[in-house]
Amino acid sequence: MIKKILVWSHRWLTLLLLPLFALIIVTGAILSFAPMIKDASSGPEAQEPVEVERLLQVLARVDPQARSRALEFEEPGIALVEFSRQGQREWHAFQMETGQRLEERAIGADFFHTVQHLHKHLLLDLDIVVDIATYLMVLVIIVGPLLSWPRLRHTLVGWHTVLGWVGFPLVLMVSATGVMMALSLGTPQFPAVDRDQGHMPMAQAIERAVQEGGLTHVRDARRMQTAAVAINGQAGGEAVAFVVTRDHVTQVGRYPGLVTELHEGTWAGGWSGALNLLASALLMVLMLTGLVSWGRRGLQSRRRTGDADADILVAWASQTGTAARLAQATTEALRDGGARVMGASLAGLDASELKAFRRVYLIASTAGDGQVPEPARSFLKALEGANLKGVRFAVLALGDSSYTHFCAGGLTLRDALRQAGAEECLPLVRVDREPAEPWTRWLQDVGEDVGVTPGAVEAPRGDQPVTLTLKRRQQLNDPDDPVTHEVWSLDWRSAEPLTFRPGDLLLVAPGEGEPGRPYSIGSSSEVDPRRLLLTVALTTRQDAKGNDCWGKASGLLCRGLKEGDTLDATLRPHPDFNPPEDPARPMIMIAAGCGIAPFVGFLEEQAQGLRSGPAWLIFGNRKRAGDYFHGEQLERWRAAGVLTRLDTAFSRDPDGGGYVQDRMRAEARTLWEWLHARNAVLYACGNAKTLGEGVRTALSEVLMEQGGLAPEEAQARLRQWETEGRLRLDLID
Ligand SMILES: Cc1cc2nc3c(=O)[nH]c(=O)nc-3n(C[C@H](O)[C@H](O)[C@H](O)COP(=O)(O)OP(=O)(O)OC[C@H]3O[C@@H](n4cnc5c(N)ncnc54)[C@H](O)[C@@H]3O)c2cc1C
Numbered sequence: 001m002i003k004k005i006l007v008w009s010h011r012w013l014t015l016l017l018l019p020l021f022a023l024i025i026v027t028g029a030i031l032s033f034a035p036m037i038k039d040a041s042s043g044p045e046a047q048e049p050v051e052v053e054r055l056l057q058v059l060a061r062v063d064p065q066a067r068s069r070a071l072e073f074e075e076p077g078i079a080l081v082e083f084s085r086q087g088q089r090e091w092h093a094f095q096m097e098t099g100q101r102l103e104e105r106a107i108g109a110d111f112f113h114t115v116q117h118l119h120k121h122l123l124l125d126l127d128i129v130v131d132i133a134t135y136l137m138v139l140v141i142i143v144g145p146l147l148s149w150p151r152l153r154h155t156l157v158g159w160h161t162v163l164g165w166v167g168f169p170l171v172l173m174v175s176a177t178g179v180m181m182a183l184s185l186g187t188p189q190f191p192a193v194d195r196d197q198g199h200m201p202m203a204q205a206i207e208r209a210v211q212e213g214g215l216t217h218v219r220d221a222r223r224m225q226t227a228a229v230a231i232n233g234q235a236g237g238e239a240v241a242f243v244v245t246r247d248h249v250t251q252v253g254r255y256p257g258l259v260t261e262l263h264e265g266t267w268a269g270g271w272s273g274a275l276n277l278l279a280s281a282l283l284m285v286l287m288l289t290g291l292v293s294w295g296r297r298g299l300q301s302r303r304r305t306g307d308a309d310a311d312i313l314v315a316w317a318s319q320t321g322t323a324a325r326l327a328q329a330t331t332e333a334l335r336d337g338g339a340r341v342m343g344a345s346l347a348g349l350d351a352s353e354l355k356a357f358r359r360v361y362l363i364a365s366t367a368g369d370g371q372v373p374e375p376a377r378s379f380l381k382a383l384e385g386a387n388l389k390g391v392r393f394a395v396l397a398l399g400d401s402s403y404t405h406f407c408a409g410g411l412t413l414r415d416a417l418r419q420a421g422a423e424e425c426l427p428l429v430r431v432d433r434e435p436a437e438p439w440t441r442w443l444q445d446v447g448e449d450v451g452v453t454p455g456a457v458e459a460p461r462g463d464q465p466v467t468l469t470l471k472r473r474q475q476l477n478d479p480d481d482p483v484t485h486e487v488w489s490l491d492w493r494s495a496e497p498l499t500f501r502p503g504d505l506l507l508v509a510p511g512e513g514e515p516g517r518p519y520s521i522g523s524s525s526e527v528d529p530r531r532l533l534l535t536v537a538l539t540t541r542q543d544a545k546g547n548d549c550w551g552k553a554s555g556l557l558c559r560g561l562k563e564g565d566t567l568d569a570t571l572r573p574h575p576d577f578n579p580p581e582d583p584a585r586p587m588i589m590i591a592a593g594c595g596i597a598p599f600v601g602f603l604e605e606q607a608q609g610l611r612s613g614p615a616w617l618i619f620g621n622r623k624r625a626g627d628y629f630h631g632e633q634l635e636r637w638r639a640a641g642v643l644t645r646l647d648t649a650f651s652r653d654p655d656g657g658g659y660v661q662d663r664m665r666a667e668a669r670t671l672w673e674w675l676h677a678r679n680a681v682l683y684a685c686g687n688a689k690t691l692g693e694g695v696r697t698a699l700s701e702v703l704m705e706q707g708g709l710a711p712e713e714a715q716a717r718l719r720q721w722e723t724e725g726r727l728r729l730d731l732i733d
Pocket residue numbers: 319320368369402403404510515517518519520521535536537538539541550551552553554555594597598730731732733
């Protein structure tokens with residue numbers, strides 16, 4: 001619980017105060033150049049204090065109207081004097097001997113003054129805001145090392161942690177001294193000044209310090225408030241500092257004092273300025289690495305989440321998202337209970353990674369006709385020949401007992417894990433349809449096995465029943481061309497407003513007791529909450545007697561229902577296949593045939609201005625003239641710039657471009673640029689057998705050819721991209 005609060009405050013305070021922190025750090029970095037410039041520009045006798053009589057003569061000459069605010073001596077024989085004129089501050093350089101102004105000398109002090117004003121007061125006397133931001137920055141810095149031990153890992157979080165630990169004394173020094181200054185701790189105290197007394201002329205202040213404090217030499221002097229002057233110099237050969245008001249001459253240990261000098265990087269001239277610059281750079285890098293890794297993790301949240309030092313893995317194998325959501329809830333509940341947990345899809349895991357965990361809990365559904373969900377199939381393959389001795393695991397298998405092979409996906413994975421030498425630590429639990437209750441019980445057993453009490457996390461929101469009326473049904477392929485598959489666009493209306501995104505699923509059960517078949521939704525409730533669009537292919541299969549007949553659900557949708565009929569169905573969120581969370585992120589959509597279904601909705605959002613990032617569609621089918629689904633609309637979107645690029649591949653047309661994989665290969669360079677340099681998300685939707693493998697193979701070729709990766713490296717990169725949610729496949733099984 002305490003750790004949760006610490007993590008929360010470390011992240012959220014930084015995020016909330018990001019602009020302020022950035023401003024304070026950047027202005028601080030600029031200000032740390034001042035002592036370095038000063039050090040570099042001054043000669044060997046620099047900083048030699050100047051005799052009082054000589055100085056007073058100079059002042060009489062250059063400042064007859066007593067308007068100077070500060071005095072400094074950087075080079076022998078030259079005095080730098082700051083004047084204020086009508087609120088403006090200007091520095092001028094004077095020859096001490098003659099009192100002559102050195103016009104050509106460009107003085108950067110005015111620039112530094114403005115930056116300092118920004119650093120301290122945000123230019124608007126908002127000192128209190130800066131003070132509070134500084135207190136909170138110190139809090140964020142102190143909390144950092146409490147969150148995890150430094151471990152050398154070549155990841156963003158790894159660097160963030162190590163830099164946070166190594167740089168801790170330095171960044172704490174610059175920020176904590178800021179707090180001390182705000183609280184007047186460790187800074188010289190002097191008598192209260194009556195501001196109404198009007199400003200104290202510099203010469204007069206020096207004379208008073210001579211009379212009452214025995215001042216003989218001046219190193220620098222500046223007006224602090226209108227009626228006080230601080231002087232650094234010498235008395236009787238000793239370094240002294242005075243604060244002079246009209247009523248008092250107070251000797252202070254050192255002005256501005258060690259705290260301020262540490263904060264300003266002036267305690268050892270140029271070197272200390274460079275150290276402060278390093279501190280500012282470190283703070284900036286920490287802020288950026290923290291934010292980027294956190295942002296990335298947010299982006300990956302549905303694919304891989306977790307504590308860097310996790311010893312428990314909750315993995316999932318999911319076709320339509322249910323197992324993924326349950327796994328996420330499991331991760332959260334165990335973490336709330338105090339366990340260190342990582343959540344990951346099997347799609348992005350290497351079999352050997354399992355060995356790094358004390359326990360592995362797997363939630364797996366079943367797809368197709370008793371198969372392991374498509375995203376987990378390469379993991380299953382990799383289990384052959386793997387050695388997982390010592391790995392202890394448990395499986396929650398999701399399924400539907402109306403299918404012949406009930407929970408076969410989970411059972412297959414369990415058997416393969418055992419085969420590889422892993423040992424089951426809890427008996428496998430089968431879930432028949434609604435998972436909320438069995439999952440809650442399983443979670444308690446898992447908690448006991450881990451040794452924690454799982455937090456009270458609700459079972460994820462599941463399917464939502466809906467009633468739809470068929471408004472319009474339109475055939476998309478050419479009915480006279482037997483080469484094309486029969487595909488329909490179905491436009492539905494709901495009396496109630498619904499909430500869904502393109503890529504979510506509508507489950508249609510063709511009859512009582514029948515399982516629902518998923519169909520990708522090609523519209524967005526953000527555009528119209530009452531309209532739902534499907535693209536459905538009529539499937540043909542053989543019945544028990546071997547006669548050809550229509551698929552039950554697709555037969556009902558494409559042939560059975562009439563316009564105006566109603567249908568009871570279920571909405572299932574499928575967040576892994578929704579458009580990118582960041583609306584400006586480029587997206588590449590690869591659709592084969594009916595796989596165009598979700599992308600019509602992606603592009604509808606784009607056309608409505610809900611997305612701003614570039615969009616590239618590669619569509620493939622058999623014949624441009626016969627089955628270019630939604631072709632006219634797609635061409636209009638391309639003309640209007642909704643689609644940045646549109647490529648097609650029609651395999652049965654001469655010069656049609658082959659298959660989508662062929663287009664991908666032909667556009668390898670652009671594809672690489674979008675994926676590698678522009679951080680695009682690639683979505684692919686189509687038939688599992690043909691498209692899934694085809695897209696992966698074509699992509700790994702692109703990675704080898706354009707990125708110069710070796711075959712295994714390309715495979716690993718694809719796995720990484722799947723983990724990060726950069727590569728998302730939705731395969732119609
Ligand atoms: C994530 C996803 C998205 C999809 N999106 C689309 C889409 O946008 N458009 C589209 O056209 N298709 C889509 N599909 C395919 C769709 O879900 C159906 O599989 C397809 O329409 C065939 O269903 P059917 O009922 O017509 O055929 P059927 O042959 O009657 O059934 C297909 C499958 O349902 C199961 N099944 C059938 N009868 C029974 C039974 N008695 N008991 C148990 N199980 C049974 C079997 O697994 C069978 O293979 C998608 C599939 C998935 C997994």
